[in-house]
Amino acid sequence: MNFTSRPFIFKRLTSSFVPRFEFPKYNVPLSDFKGHQVKALKKFQYLAPQLNMVVEIRDLRAPLSTRNVLFDKFFLAGNEKIKRLIVYTKKDLMPQNKELLNTLIRWHKELNENFIILDSKSPSDAKNLLKILQWESDKLLNDSVPLPMGYRVLVSGMPNVGKSTLVNSLRYINYGKKNENTKRRKVSKTGNEAGVTRSTSEIIKISKEDSQQGIYLIDSPGIGLPGRVSNPVAQADYLLFLMNLQKPKNKVLWYPESDTKPTNDIYSIFRRFYDMKKISDTTAAISWINQWKRKGKNILFDIEPLLQPNEFSYKEYLLNDLKKIESYKLENDKLNILGSSKQLFL
Protein backbone atom coordinates (compact mmCIF):
# COMPACT_ATOMS: atom_id res chain seq x y z
CA MET A 1 0.00 0.00 0.00
CA ASN A 2 1.19 3.47 -0.79
CA PHE A 3 0.79 5.87 2.11
CA THR A 4 2.71 8.77 0.69
CA SER A 5 -0.20 10.49 -0.96
CA ARG A 6 -3.89 10.78 -0.27
CA PRO A 7 -4.81 10.92 -3.98
CA PHE A 8 -3.76 7.29 -4.16
CA ILE A 9 -6.47 6.47 -1.66
CA PHE A 10 -9.04 8.42 -3.65
CA LYS A 11 -8.30 6.32 -6.70
CA ARG A 12 -9.29 3.23 -4.81
CA LEU A 13 -12.75 4.41 -3.88
CA THR A 14 -15.78 2.62 -5.10
CA SER A 15 -18.35 4.89 -6.74
CA SER A 16 -20.97 4.23 -4.09
CA PHE A 17 -18.92 4.28 -0.92
CA VAL A 18 -16.87 7.20 0.40
CA PRO A 19 -14.90 6.78 3.60
CA ARG A 20 -14.66 9.52 6.21
CA PHE A 21 -11.56 11.67 6.03
CA GLU A 22 -12.02 13.28 9.43
CA PHE A 23 -12.53 11.47 12.68
CA PRO A 24 -14.93 13.11 15.17
CA LYS A 25 -13.51 14.36 18.46
CA TYR A 26 -15.20 12.32 21.18
CA ASN A 27 -15.11 13.49 24.76
CA VAL A 28 -14.69 10.08 26.35
CA PRO A 29 -13.07 8.78 29.53
CA LEU A 30 -9.36 8.03 29.39
CA SER A 31 -7.70 4.87 30.62
CA ASP A 32 -6.27 4.40 34.05
CA PHE A 33 -3.80 1.89 35.49
CA LYS A 34 -5.23 -1.44 36.49
CA GLY A 35 -4.20 -3.07 39.75
CA HIS A 36 -2.42 -6.04 38.19
CA GLN A 37 -0.46 -3.73 35.88
CA VAL A 38 0.84 -1.63 38.77
CA LYS A 39 1.82 -4.86 40.50
CA ALA A 40 3.69 -5.96 37.36
CA LEU A 41 5.61 -2.67 37.17
CA LYS A 42 6.70 -3.11 40.78
CA LYS A 43 7.76 -6.66 39.97
CA PHE A 44 9.87 -5.38 37.04
CA GLN A 45 11.82 -3.17 39.42
CA TYR A 46 12.25 -6.07 41.80
CA LEU A 47 13.43 -8.40 39.03
CA ALA A 48 15.75 -5.88 37.36
CA PRO A 49 18.98 -6.99 39.09
CA GLN A 50 18.51 -10.58 37.77
CA LEU A 51 17.68 -9.59 34.21
CA ASN A 52 20.07 -9.76 31.25
CA MET A 53 17.61 -8.75 28.59
CA VAL A 54 14.15 -7.29 28.09
CA VAL A 55 12.33 -8.38 24.95
CA GLU A 56 9.74 -5.71 24.36
CA ILE A 57 6.85 -6.87 22.19
CA ARG A 58 4.87 -4.55 19.94
CA ASP A 59 2.21 -5.12 17.29
CA LEU A 60 3.63 -4.41 13.85
CA ARG A 61 0.34 -2.86 12.76
CA ALA A 62 0.38 -0.40 15.65
CA PRO A 63 4.05 0.48 16.13
CA LEU A 64 3.27 3.74 17.95
CA SER A 65 0.21 2.77 19.96
CA THR A 66 1.91 -0.34 21.31
CA ARG A 67 5.10 1.45 22.30
CA ASN A 68 4.91 2.14 26.00
CA VAL A 69 7.13 4.97 27.23
CA LEU A 70 6.91 3.50 30.72
CA PHE A 71 9.34 0.84 29.53
CA ASP A 72 11.65 3.59 28.34
CA LYS A 73 11.49 5.02 31.83
CA PHE A 74 12.39 1.60 33.18
CA PHE A 75 15.65 1.73 31.25
CA LEU A 76 16.43 5.15 32.67
CA ALA A 77 15.85 4.08 36.23
CA GLY A 78 19.33 2.57 36.57
CA ASN A 79 18.67 -0.44 34.34
CA GLU A 80 20.72 0.60 31.33
CA LYS A 81 22.91 -2.51 31.64
CA ILE A 82 20.00 -4.74 30.61
CA LYS A 83 20.00 -5.48 26.87
CA ARG A 84 16.88 -4.43 25.06
CA LEU A 85 15.40 -6.00 21.95
CA ILE A 86 12.21 -4.75 20.35
CA VAL A 87 10.14 -7.47 18.71
CA TYR A 88 7.28 -6.60 16.38
CA THR A 89 4.78 -9.45 16.20
CA LYS A 90 1.98 -10.29 13.74
CA LYS A 91 4.22 -10.09 10.69
CA ASP A 92 1.78 -12.48 9.01
CA LEU A 93 -0.92 -9.79 9.26
CA MET A 94 1.21 -7.12 7.56
CA PRO A 95 3.14 -9.00 4.93
CA GLN A 96 5.77 -7.36 2.77
CA ASN A 97 5.00 -3.74 3.43
CA LYS A 98 8.29 -2.11 2.42
CA GLU A 99 7.17 1.37 3.34
CA LEU A 100 6.35 0.36 6.87
CA LEU A 101 9.64 -1.49 7.16
CA ASN A 102 11.62 1.53 5.94
CA THR A 103 9.75 3.75 8.38
CA LEU A 104 10.62 1.45 11.27
CA ILE A 105 14.27 1.32 10.22
CA ARG A 106 14.38 5.12 10.16
CA TRP A 107 12.66 5.52 13.53
CA HIS A 108 14.77 2.98 15.37
CA LYS A 109 17.99 4.21 13.84
CA GLU A 110 17.17 7.64 15.23
CA LEU A 111 16.97 6.16 18.73
CA ASN A 112 19.76 3.63 18.28
CA GLU A 113 17.48 0.68 18.98
CA ASN A 114 17.50 -2.91 17.70
CA PHE A 115 14.36 -4.53 16.40
CA ILE A 116 13.16 -7.65 14.65
CA ILE A 117 9.82 -8.56 13.07
CA LEU A 118 8.17 -11.96 13.45
CA ASP A 119 5.05 -14.07 13.69
CA SER A 120 4.74 -15.25 17.29
CA LYS A 121 3.14 -18.48 16.17
CA SER A 122 5.84 -19.39 13.67
CA PRO A 123 8.29 -22.08 14.87
CA SER A 124 11.03 -20.92 12.48
CA ASP A 125 10.71 -17.29 13.62
CA ALA A 126 10.90 -18.45 17.23
CA LYS A 127 14.04 -20.45 16.39
CA ASN A 128 15.68 -17.36 14.93
CA LEU A 129 14.89 -15.37 18.05
CA LEU A 130 16.27 -18.16 20.21
CA LYS A 131 19.49 -17.97 18.17
CA ILE A 132 19.77 -14.27 19.01
CA LEU A 133 19.23 -14.95 22.71
CA GLN A 134 21.74 -17.81 22.56
CA TRP A 135 24.27 -15.55 20.89
CA GLU A 136 23.86 -12.86 23.55
CA SER A 137 24.10 -15.43 26.29
CA ASP A 138 27.25 -16.99 24.74
CA LYS A 139 28.85 -13.57 24.56
CA LEU A 140 28.62 -13.24 28.33
CA LEU A 141 29.85 -16.81 28.77
CA ASN A 142 32.89 -16.08 26.57
CA ASP A 143 33.59 -12.93 28.54
CA SER A 144 33.43 -15.06 31.71
CA VAL A 145 30.61 -12.98 33.15
CA PRO A 146 29.20 -15.13 35.96
CA LEU A 147 25.51 -15.93 35.54
CA PRO A 148 24.59 -18.15 38.46
CA MET A 149 20.89 -17.77 37.62
CA GLY A 150 21.37 -18.34 33.89
CA TYR A 151 20.59 -15.85 31.12
CA ARG A 152 17.28 -14.23 32.08
CA VAL A 153 14.94 -12.53 29.65
CA LEU A 154 11.81 -10.60 30.63
CA VAL A 155 9.10 -10.52 27.96
CA SER A 156 7.18 -7.25 28.27
CA GLY A 157 4.72 -5.20 26.24
CA MET A 158 1.28 -3.68 25.96
CA PRO A 159 -1.79 -5.90 26.47
CA ASN A 160 -2.57 -8.51 23.80
CA VAL A 161 0.43 -7.98 21.54
CA GLY A 162 1.42 -11.67 21.56
CA LYS A 163 3.83 -12.03 24.49
CA SER A 164 2.54 -15.35 25.80
CA THR A 165 2.18 -16.78 22.29
CA LEU A 166 5.85 -16.04 21.66
CA VAL A 167 6.87 -17.46 25.04
CA ASN A 168 5.04 -20.69 24.15
CA SER A 169 6.70 -20.89 20.72
CA LEU A 170 10.14 -20.40 22.27
CA ARG A 171 9.49 -23.00 24.93
CA TYR A 172 8.20 -25.46 22.34
CA ILE A 173 11.51 -25.53 20.44
CA ASN A 174 13.27 -27.63 23.08
CA TYR A 175 10.41 -28.86 25.28
CA GLY A 176 7.45 -29.28 22.96
CA LYS A 177 7.55 -32.98 22.37
CA LYS A 178 9.53 -34.28 25.27
CA ASN A 179 7.08 -33.70 28.06
CA GLU A 180 3.67 -34.98 28.91
CA ASN A 181 2.13 -37.39 26.47
CA THR A 182 3.99 -35.74 23.59
CA LYS A 183 1.21 -33.15 23.44
CA ARG A 184 2.06 -29.55 22.74
CA ARG A 185 1.97 -27.97 26.15
CA LYS A 186 1.43 -24.29 26.67
CA VAL A 187 3.45 -22.83 29.47
CA SER A 188 1.64 -19.52 29.23
CA LYS A 189 -2.07 -18.92 28.73
CA THR A 190 -2.93 -16.90 25.62
CA GLY A 191 -6.19 -15.41 24.42
CA ASN A 192 -8.11 -13.12 22.14
CA GLU A 193 -8.90 -10.51 24.73
CA ALA A 194 -6.48 -8.16 26.46
CA GLY A 195 -5.50 -9.01 30.00
CA VAL A 196 -5.09 -12.77 29.67
CA THR A 197 -1.82 -12.88 31.60
CA ARG A 198 -2.56 -11.52 35.06
CA SER A 199 0.74 -11.90 36.84
CA THR A 200 4.45 -12.13 36.12
CA SER A 201 5.32 -15.76 35.43
CA GLU A 202 7.77 -18.08 37.06
CA ILE A 203 10.94 -18.64 35.07
CA ILE A 204 10.48 -20.70 31.92
CA LYS A 205 13.51 -22.55 30.61
CA ILE A 206 13.92 -22.45 26.83
CA SER A 207 17.53 -23.59 26.30
CA LYS A 208 18.32 -27.29 25.85
CA GLU A 209 18.41 -29.27 29.07
CA ASP A 210 22.13 -30.03 28.64
CA SER A 211 23.25 -26.55 27.51
CA GLN A 212 26.25 -25.01 29.20
CA GLN A 213 24.24 -22.01 30.31
CA GLY A 214 20.49 -21.92 30.78
CA ILE A 215 18.32 -19.35 29.04
CA TYR A 216 15.13 -18.45 30.89
CA LEU A 217 12.06 -16.37 30.07
CA ILE A 218 9.73 -14.49 32.35
CA ASP A 219 6.29 -13.74 30.87
CA SER A 220 4.46 -10.66 32.17
CA PRO A 221 0.99 -9.10 31.99
CA GLY A 222 0.37 -6.44 29.36
CA ILE A 223 0.94 -2.96 30.72
CA GLY A 224 -0.99 -0.12 29.11
CA LEU A 225 -0.59 3.61 29.35
CA PRO A 226 -2.89 5.87 31.32
CA GLY A 227 -4.55 8.71 29.44
CA ARG A 228 -5.58 6.78 26.34
CA VAL A 229 -9.11 6.53 24.97
CA SER A 230 -10.59 3.56 26.78
CA ASN A 231 -14.17 3.64 25.51
CA PRO A 232 -14.61 0.54 23.29
CA VAL A 233 -17.25 2.13 21.04
CA ALA A 234 -14.99 5.11 20.28
CA GLN A 235 -12.07 2.73 19.69
CA ALA A 236 -14.16 0.57 17.36
CA ASP A 237 -15.32 3.62 15.42
CA TYR A 238 -11.73 4.79 15.02
CA LEU A 239 -10.76 1.37 13.74
CA LEU A 240 -13.62 1.46 11.24
CA PHE A 241 -12.47 4.91 10.12
CA LEU A 242 -8.93 3.60 9.56
CA MET A 243 -10.10 0.43 7.91
CA ASN A 244 -12.23 2.30 5.40
CA LEU A 245 -9.39 4.69 4.62
CA GLN A 246 -6.98 1.87 3.95
CA LYS A 247 -9.25 -0.75 2.42
CA PRO A 248 -12.33 1.01 1.05
CA LYS A 249 -13.00 -1.80 -1.37
CA ASN A 250 -12.34 -4.64 0.95
CA LYS A 251 -15.86 -5.53 1.91
CA VAL A 252 -15.65 -8.65 3.95
CA LEU A 253 -12.21 -8.70 5.49
CA TRP A 254 -13.22 -8.95 9.13
CA TYR A 255 -16.76 -7.77 9.07
CA PRO A 256 -18.83 -10.77 10.04
CA GLU A 257 -18.51 -12.88 6.95
CA SER A 258 -22.23 -12.80 6.15
CA ASP A 259 -22.30 -9.11 5.28
CA THR A 260 -20.36 -7.56 2.46
CA LYS A 261 -21.30 -3.90 2.38
CA PRO A 262 -18.78 -1.31 3.53
CA THR A 263 -20.14 1.31 5.93
CA ASN A 264 -19.12 4.35 7.96
CA ASP A 265 -21.67 3.56 10.65
CA ILE A 266 -20.14 1.61 13.50
CA TYR A 267 -23.58 0.77 14.90
CA SER A 268 -24.47 -1.04 11.70
CA ILE A 269 -21.43 -3.24 12.32
CA PHE A 270 -22.59 -3.86 15.87
CA ARG A 271 -26.03 -4.82 14.55
CA ARG A 272 -24.37 -7.55 12.49
CA PHE A 273 -23.06 -8.90 15.76
CA TYR A 274 -26.51 -8.58 17.36
CA ASP A 275 -27.87 -10.78 14.59
CA MET A 276 -25.65 -13.54 15.81
CA LYS A 277 -26.20 -12.96 19.50
CA LYS A 278 -27.94 -10.39 21.70
CA ILE A 279 -25.07 -8.36 23.09
CA SER A 280 -24.42 -4.78 24.22
CA ASP A 281 -22.68 -2.16 22.09
CA THR A 282 -19.66 -2.37 24.36
CA THR A 283 -19.41 -6.14 24.01
CA ALA A 284 -19.89 -5.91 20.23
CA ALA A 285 -17.20 -3.20 20.04
CA ILE A 286 -14.73 -5.29 22.04
CA SER A 287 -15.45 -8.38 19.91
CA TRP A 288 -14.93 -6.43 16.73
CA ILE A 289 -11.68 -4.83 17.92
CA ASN A 290 -10.47 -8.28 18.97
CA GLN A 291 -11.12 -9.52 15.45
CA TRP A 292 -8.75 -6.86 14.19
CA LYS A 293 -6.17 -7.84 16.79
CA ARG A 294 -6.33 -11.43 15.62
CA LYS A 295 -6.83 -11.18 11.87
CA GLY A 296 -6.93 -7.53 10.75
CA LYS A 297 -4.65 -8.08 7.80
CA ASN A 298 -3.03 -5.04 6.21
CA ILE A 299 -4.89 -2.59 8.42
CA LEU A 300 -2.52 -0.26 10.22
CA PHE A 301 -3.64 1.38 13.43
CA ASP A 302 -1.05 4.17 13.34
CA ILE A 303 -1.55 5.69 9.96
CA GLU A 304 -0.87 9.44 10.24
CA PRO A 305 2.93 9.29 10.42
CA LEU A 306 2.92 7.13 7.30
CA LEU A 307 0.68 9.52 5.45
CA GLN A 308 2.93 12.46 6.36
CA PRO A 309 6.38 10.96 6.75
CA ASN A 310 8.21 14.27 6.48
CA GLU A 311 6.19 16.05 9.11
CA PHE A 312 6.35 13.30 11.69
CA SER A 313 9.14 13.02 14.26
CA TYR A 314 9.30 9.78 16.23
CA LYS A 315 11.36 11.41 18.96
CA GLU A 316 8.89 14.25 19.33
CA TYR A 317 6.01 11.82 19.49
CA LEU A 318 7.64 9.86 22.30
CA LEU A 319 8.61 12.96 24.25
CA ASN A 320 5.04 14.09 23.98
CA ASP A 321 3.79 10.76 25.28
CA LEU A 322 6.19 11.06 28.16
CA LYS A 323 5.00 14.58 28.98
CA LYS A 324 1.41 13.35 28.99
CA ILE A 325 2.32 10.69 31.52
CA GLU A 326 4.22 13.14 33.67
CA SER A 327 1.22 15.39 33.81
CA TYR A 328 -1.06 12.54 34.76
CA LYS A 329 -1.12 13.79 38.31
CA LEU A 330 -3.76 11.48 39.73
CA GLU A 331 -1.57 8.47 39.21
CA ASN A 332 1.73 10.11 40.01
CA ASP A 333 2.44 7.91 43.00
CA LYS A 334 2.15 4.81 40.89
CA LEU A 335 4.27 6.20 38.10
CA ASN A 336 7.08 7.00 40.50
CA ILE A 337 7.68 3.27 40.64
CA LEU A 338 9.79 3.68 37.56
CA GLY A 339 12.14 6.27 38.97
CA SER A 340 12.82 9.89 38.27
CA SER A 341 11.33 11.89 35.46
CA LYS A 342 14.53 12.36 33.49
CA GLN A 343 14.02 13.41 29.89
CA LEU A 344 14.30 10.61 27.39
CA PHE A 345 15.95 10.38 24.02
CA LEU A 346 17.95 13.61 24.26
Ligand SMILES: Nc1nc2c(ncn2[C@@H]2O[C@H](COP(=O)(O)OP(=O)(O)OP(=O)(O)O)[C@@H](O)[C@H]2O)c(=O)[nH]1
Ligand atom coordinates in the same frame (compact mmCIF):
# COMPACT_ATOMS: atom_id res chain seq x y z
N1 LIG B 1 -1.78 -13.71 13.46
C1 LIG B 1 -1.07 -13.57 14.58
N2 LIG B 1 -1.71 -13.64 15.76
C2 LIG B 1 -0.98 -13.52 16.89
C3 LIG B 1 0.42 -13.31 16.86
N3 LIG B 1 0.85 -13.21 18.15
C4 LIG B 1 -0.24 -13.35 18.92
N4 LIG B 1 -1.34 -13.54 18.18
C5 LIG B 1 -2.73 -13.68 18.69
O1 LIG B 1 -3.01 -12.53 19.47
C6 LIG B 1 -3.81 -12.85 20.61
C7 LIG B 1 -3.12 -12.39 21.88
O2 LIG B 1 -1.99 -13.21 22.11
P1 LIG B 1 -1.36 -13.40 23.58
O3 LIG B 1 -0.10 -14.17 23.38
O4 LIG B 1 -2.34 -13.92 24.56
O5 LIG B 1 -1.02 -11.88 23.94
P2 LIG B 1 -0.36 -11.32 25.29
O6 LIG B 1 0.53 -10.19 24.88
O7 LIG B 1 0.25 -12.40 26.09
O8 LIG B 1 -1.68 -10.75 26.01
P3 LIG B 1 -1.87 -10.34 27.57
O9 LIG B 1 -1.28 -11.40 28.42
O10 LIG B 1 -3.36 -10.23 27.69
O11 LIG B 1 -1.21 -9.00 27.73
C8 LIG B 1 -4.04 -14.36 20.51
O12 LIG B 1 -5.29 -14.56 19.88
C9 LIG B 1 -2.90 -14.86 19.65
O13 LIG B 1 -3.24 -16.03 18.95
C10 LIG B 1 1.07 -13.25 15.58
O14 LIG B 1 2.29 -13.04 15.45
N5 LIG B 1 0.27 -13.38 14.48
Ligand SMILES: [Mg+2]
Ligand atom coordinates in the same frame (compact mmCIF):
# COMPACT_ATOMS: atom_id res chain seq x y z
MG1 LIG C 1 -0.07 -12.99 28.02
